[in-house]
Amino acid sequence: MPAEPTTQELRALVAEFEPEKGHVLPALHKVQEQYGYISRKAIEIVARQLNTTPALIYGAVSFYSDFRTHPPAATEISWCSGPACRLLGGDRIREAMQQTLELPLGGQSGDHRYGLHLGQCNGTCSEAPQVWVNGKVTGNLTVASAIRLAREVKGAE
Amino acid sequence: MNARLQSMIDAARREWDESRVSGREQINVCMDTSSVARGANETLAALKTSAQRLGLKIDIGVTGTWGFCWMEPTVTVRSAAGTRTVLYANVTADRVEEFLQTTIVEQRDMAELALGVVEGNSTPEVPLLSDHPFMKGQIRRVMANIGLIDPENIDHYLANSGYEGFGKALEMDAEAIVKEMLDSGLGGRAGGGFPAGRKWDFLRNATAEPRYLVCNADEGDPGAWVNRVLMEGDPQLIIEGMLIAALAAHASIGYIYIRYEYPLCIERMQKAVNQAYDRGLLGKDVLGSGLDFELIVFKGAGSYVCGEETGLIASVDGYRGMPRIKPPFPAQAGLWNKPTNVNNVESYANAPMIMRNGAQWWTSVSTAKEKGTKMFTFSGNVNWAGCIEIPFGPTVRHALEQWAGGMRDGRPCKGFQPGGPLSGVVSGNELDLTLTLDPYRERGLFLGGGGIVFFDDTACTLDLCKYFLAFCEDESCARCTTCHGGTQRAVEIIRRIQQGGGREADIDNFEQLVRTLVWSNCFHGQFAMTTIKTALKAFRDEWDEHIIEKRCRAGVCEGLIQYVVRSQGDTALPAAKEICPTGAIVEERGTYSIDDGLCIRCGACKELAPAAIEIRDRIARRVAAGAAAGGA
Known part of the structure; x- marks a missing residue:
């Protein structure tokens, strides 16, 4: 896991952004791409850089599903919530994976090895039902194959 | 035509023509999100290494999708003489060696993977692509280049009528451009159907400066990916459409707002924008015409309501993407409270053609009230999850049978969702509704951005x-x-x-x-x-x-159903017990049972032991039994 970025690093990272130019989301994306998440310190620094308040920046962070306030797990499983996946057993796959991983949607294991969260349809519906393991499609799942996948992720050291 | 544009187009055409008679076979792999999901990266890598190993001198490139998303990776092979091109499907990395051996070394069609002949002669084994049932009845206009050109090469676009519409628009005044758009009757392609020409006219008549254009590429309807196909397949088309709108409405700054779930779209649009800047098609004094137009690719962060135009505007402004009350409409107060026009990707993508060929040509394709063509994607319990472009007007039944390949396993179509989670559901008894706007409006629904989801009787x-x-x-x-x-x-x-x-x-x-x-x-x-x-x-x-x-006929609703073991001694029962994620299957001296309190109804056991495990009514059965007992 990357170390918590320092104030200096964060300031340098967002130095290019300006107030009133539509730079809130680009600045937050840049922080998350660099560090994997948006820390409390990053929220304060982005706010100062954009001449606004941490409340407004946190308001944006908490509104959008892509932004994380904690580091991601080493293996992130995104469960596709789209209608094609749903019609082909996606919700039963979700239930089974949650049980196997002992995680709610949005949760991660105590040792940060694996996490599970809700993903939005990206139109690869020919592969339904599917999950994305660190962004890579694992498609045409059955409930049984999803359980085996979850066991593998959970069991891996 | 603007002289700088003309010389750019001429140079691109010369280069394109030369590349087409290079004397080498040309292999193009569809590289888009759907094909990558099905292994296109691996196919491309395998083609390169195999070609090297076999000592083949061939050109290998990439394109967007032909729409056969369920059969990706698709690959075209163009003959060395440049006279014949064949489209192949399911060319996975493990078939590549055999594929090159057959098509290049032995110079034969690989009939078992061939979808059809794109150009040149057909054979009894490989018919024309236009005769493929999926292609029949499609008229590809915004998709015309997709599958043929490299989406990351602006010269491919320029060589294939690219920027000709903009060239024409440069010679027209703003009023004339708006008139052409109004004459075309192009309606908003996100489902609203509001005339794009009128929106442009609102912005043209606005008084404040600067004026903004926004391309709404926040295609958030689950099951819709038509905008993705356009952005990944022909991104310059969208830039050209926005440039025409900028001329018509005197806009000087544009944003393309793309959902973060589409990383390849963001990458390709950004490359396309960079190339357009390099050629002087964006920025200050575009091609010496006096038009200033800055274009910014903006990455969303995951919010469906940012597809609503005022939500999108709030999001670019840097706030939570919360829609607000209209009026004021964006044409009066949009980005930073300045006049703003928001159109969908597919709406902008139609403008170049309207300028190039005229409104009359553009409207001639459809006999329906809605003019022009529309892209659709199909998914759910259908055989083919693909992307098409057709004139408005065919029935849903026709679309289901012709372009979605019918329902899976021959099950009946219980119903469909015409366009996103807000659009409603329609019964399968109404498959004769046409793919036009009115029938849905009349029923209190709407035909959305193009993502149609069909469901069968396994859906509750x-x-x-x-x-x-x-x-x-x-x-x-x-x-x-x-x-x-x-x-x-x-x-x-x-x-x-x-x-x-x-x-x-x-x-x-x-x-x-x-x-x-x-x-x-x-x-x-x-x-x-x-x-x-x-x-x-x-x-x-x-x-x-x-x-x-208290009965769920589809056997889905957790409280109304129960999984039970109906036949002991089935050899699959141990595997069913092993897979159960909650330990709900209990075995005692060879007899299996399911602990209903632990069972989460995931159905994994039934997948592995379909004959031994069944779904029963949990409450309805007891109610019925109680009633029978009471009556006795």
């Missing part, structure tokens, strides 16, 4: 409603109590019914929600109950079954 109506309402709840911006609280309430009631706690008053509860959510400020809240409203009409008996009889 209530479960579908729960899914779409939970989506609406999740994605509500929470400004309006009607929407925020109302969707939450709807989901709670459905959950209770699914657990067996349905009450007859629940239908009234839903109708109350239908009546109150329409008071919400924006489209999201106003249409959030459409699914339930239309499902109550189309599938009323199923609601009554759940609420009164």
Whole structure:
């Protein structure tokens, strides 16, 4: 896991952004791409850089599903919530994976090895039902194959 | 034609023509999100290494998708003489060696993977691509280049009529451009159908400066990927459309707002924008014409309501993407309270053709009231999850059979969702509705951005409603109590019914929600109950079954069903026990049973032991038994 970025690093990272130019989301994306998440310190620094308040920046962070306030797990499983996946057993796959991983949607294991969260349809519906393991499609799942996948992720050291 | 543009086009054409008679075979791999999901990266890598190993001198390139998304990776092979091109499907990395051996070394068609002949002569084994059932009846206009050109090469676009429409528009005054757009009747392609020409005219007549253009590429309807196909297949087309709008409306700054779930779109649009800047097609004094137009690719961050134009504007501004009340409309007060025009990707993509070939040509394709062509994607319980472009007007039945390959396993079509989670559901008894706007409007639904989802009788109506309402709840911006609280309430009631706690008053509860959510400020809240409203009409008996009889005919609703072992001694039972994620399957001296309290109804056991395990009514059976006992 990357170390918590320092104030200096964060300031340098967002130095290019300006107030009133539509730079809130680009600045937050840049922080998350660099560090994997948006820390409390990053929220304060982005706010100062954009001449606004941490409340407004946190308001944006908490509104959008892509932004994380904690580091991601080493293996992130995104469960596709789209209608094609749903019609082909996606919700039963979700239930089974949650049980196997002992995680709610949005949760991660105590040792940060694996996490599970809700993903939005990206139109690869020919592969339904599917999950994305660190962004890579694992498609045409059955409930049984999803359980085996979850066991593998959970069991891996 | 602008002299600088003309010379750029001439140079691109010369280069294109030369590349087409290079004397080498040309292999193009479709590289888009769908094909990558099916292994296109591996195919491309394998083609390169195999070609090297076999000592083949061939050109290998990439394109967008032909729309056969369920058969990716697709690959075209163009003969060295440049006279014949064949499209192949399912060219996975493990078939590549054999594929090159056959098509290049032995110079034969690989008939078992061939979809059809794109150009040149057909054979008895490989017919013309235009005769493929999926291609029949399609008219590809915005998709004309997709599959043929490299989306990351502006010269490919320029060599294939690219920027000719903009060239024409440069010679017209703003009023004439707007008139041509109005004459075309191009309606908003996100489902609203509002004339794009009128929107442009609003912006043209605005008084404040600067004026902004926004391309709404926040294609958030689950099951829709038409905008993705355009952005990944022909991104310059969208830039050209925006340039024409900039001329028409005197706009100087543009944003393309792309959802973060589309990383390849963001990458390709950014490359396309960079190339357009390099050629002087964007920036200050475009091609010496006096037009200044800056274009910014803006990455969303995951929010469905940012597809609503005022939500999108708030999001670019840097706030939570919460829609606001209209008026004022964006044409008066949009980005930073300046005049702003928002159009969908596909709407902008039509403008170059309208300029190039004229409104009359453009409208001639469709006999329906809605002019031009429309892209659609199909998914759900269908055989083919693909992307098409057709003139407005065919029936849904025709679309299902012709372009979605019919329902899977020959099951009946129970219904379909015409365009996103706000659009409602239509019964399978109404498959003769046409793919035009009015029939849905008349029924209180709408035909959305092009993503049509078909479902069969394995789908439970209530479960579908729960899914779409939970989506609406999740994605509500929470400004309006009607929407925020109302969707939450709807989901709670459905959950209770699914657990067996349905009450007859629940239908009234839903109708109350239908009546109150329409008071919400924006489209999201106003249409959030459409699914339930239309499902109550189309599938009323199923609601009554759940609420009164406590029965789910599809065997889905967790509280109303029970998994039971029906035949002991099945050899698959140990595997079923092993897979159960909650340890609900218990074995005692060779006899298996399922602990109903532990069972989460995931169905993994039934997948592995289909003959030994069955789904039974959990409550309805007891109620029926009780009634029978009482009657005796």
